[in-house]
Amino acid sequence: MKKTFTKYINVNGRLMDLSYPQVMGILNLTPDSFYADSRKQSEAEIIARARQICEEGGSIIDVGAYSSRPNAEHIAAGEEMERLRKGLQIILREQPDAVISVDTFRADVARMCVEEYGVALINDISAGEMDADMFPTVARLGVPYILMHMQGTPQTMQQAPHYDNLLKEILLYFARKVQQLRDLGAKDLIIDPGFGFGKNLEHNYELLDKLDEFQIFELPLLVGVSRKSMIYKLLGGGPEDALNGTTVINTLALDRGADILRVHDVKAATEAVQIYAAMKGLKPTED
Incomplete structure (x- = not known):
């Protein structure tokens, strides 16, 4: 299915054109994210990572303070806020022009970070399922909102996930969520199919194969497969061995309509975008 519509999101009063795919670099403020090299807690580590994302071509920094890996430890909102306050102060001081997204499912955390x-942007792995106040909150805040599909919670999502019809169930899930958000006046919605979240190996590759079906919503599509188990469970090794597989899947995702790639390895993803864009004759928008 070809993309026949133009996608923009409003980031801090500036339009970001997603007709040229964007790269979102991950900056984890957690001590227990699944990929050890992504954990940045000291001031020097946070500064270096934020600089690296920007210098390697990332247009969005996605900051997370709550690990969503399978069986992750559940932390209180206060601890998540404390981690984010520290990290955001450093990032904004060092990269004042950076477009920052915060990865949180909590409405109070989202409000604090925006206000x-x-x-x-707010990036919610639960699409409002883990906090009933999230939808009205992002609608009031007026910021772009990434809603992801997940079956279960981070603590339960890999306990025998099951679907009668994977694609149909996920498409209906997003249809319902998007309508709820639009009824509240939310704008700039971004869909994330949620690779690895309540999905087994076969589910993930079926989802990848059918990714172009999500164009039906005429909304930006975010894909986050970076170094996930769907790669190394198939090819062997661990997260540290999964860069090549990540790049392959990112390239396939771009050809199936992905507008934003959420990644640990920004340079590799940026190069994949450049090659794809050259093939399609796409040009980045000049600021």
Whole structure:
């Protein structure tokens, strides 16, 4: 299915054109994210990572303070906020022009990050399922909102996930969620199919194969497969061995309509975008 519509999101009063795919670099403020090299907690580590994302071509920095890996430890909202306050202060001081997304499922955390730190996007792995206040909150805040599909919670999502019809169930899930958000006046919605979240190996590759079906919503599509188990469970090794597989899947995702790639390895993803864009004759928008 070809993309026949133009997608823009409003980030801090500036339109970001997603007709040229964008790269979102991951900056984890957690001590227990699944990929050890992504954990950044000291000031020097946070500064270096934020600089690296920007220098390697990332247009969005996605900051997370709650690990969503399978069986992750559940932390209180106060601890998540404390980690984010520290991290956001450093990032904004060092990269004041950066477009920042915050990865949280909590409405109070989202509100704090937008109102106190000017965060541009909210990235919610639960699409409002883990906090009933999230939808009205993002609608009031007026920031772009990434809603992801997940079956279960981070603590339960890999306990025998099951679907009668994977694609149909996920498409209906998003149809319902998007309508709820639009009824509240939310704008700039971004869909994330949720690779690895309540999906087994076969589910993930079926989802990848059918990714172009999500164009039906005429909304931006975010894909996050970076170094996930769907790669190394198939090819062997661990997260540290999964860069090549990540790049292959990112390239396939771009050809199936992905508008944003959420990644650990920004340079590799940026190069994949450049090659894909050259093939399609796409040009980045000049600021």
